Amino acid sequence: MPFDPTSLKYDAAGLIPCIAQDAASDEVLMFAWMNADAVAQTLATGRVTYWSRSRQSFWIKGESSGHVQRLVELRVDCDRDCLLALVAQEGPACHTNRRTCFYTAVRGGDEVELMAPMA
């Protein structure tokens, strides 16, 4: 059936969470939010586009940093209230210049850093 972004379930602020996963490495890269227009734009342009809650504006990933996310496939969860974007990521996904935003882990009660920023 044709996909309609308005068929998704958005929260009270009109947003839906989106997980970005590297389509090649399967690494989970980041987590951000979209509204219905961002979902539609992402599908129309192939450039992953979030909604920035802090700036209250569209956030075309990589527009200022160059670290573009190209959409490989958009998936929807069972409750239609979360998205999984499989992406081709150019450069680091994280604003700290690391490949992924999830770069610390809890091990033996301590929080340890798993990777350094990319050169």
Place this chain on the structure above:
Amino acid sequence: MPFDPTSLKYDAAGLIPCIAQDAASDEVLMFAWMNADAVAQTLATGRVTYWSRSRQSFWIKGESSGHVQRLVELRVDCDRDCLLALVAQEGPACHTNRRTCFYTAVRGGDEVELMAPMA
């Protein structure tokens, strides 16, 4: 440094989103929410424990279904407002009896089902 669940950033409802990823297959399985106590319980018990927003109670994954998630590693993102739980999943993660909750994809403008429920 020692990990303290209260060092995470929770939303106005006291919740933080958590992505569950299969530690063996790297498949993203599901997305749910935790509060600080659920984070602490997950670490203490090794059983992934969410906070059910609909029931307003702890949700020890698999407690009723038997589809237990054992914690392999908990990771934290750069903004400390999202968690990634690497898990060992017994049986299907999704309440529809599918391996993952993300079982439809947008392809060529249509939404298609990627997998059937497990037998």
